[in-house]
Amino acid sequence: MTITWKISSLDHRISDGFVTTAYWSCTGVDGEHSDSAYGTCGWADGHPTVPYADLTEQQVLGWCWANGVDKSAVEATLADRIQAQKTPAVATGTPW
16 A cells, blocks of 8 residues: 655745644555545644745654654554455445
8 A cells, every 4th residue: 555645735924934734635545445634733833943945845744743643543544444445344236
């Protein structure tokens, strides 16, 4: 299974570039099956302190994971959901 984390957008103050919120997504793909999760992560005034123009996506993802986004739990949930797609417990239809 391939897992891809992305930061889709950042809210930041124009006055000093301080990032207040990051919008993240995580997508898991295993063959023809896929699932995704998304959320936000925010910071109190003054942290983190890297200038906006110098940020990288990997850096912001690291902040999210350090600030309450449970990377392992998100990835495990996606793996479970994809496994459920591969081996469904319920089917819909008629026998004729």
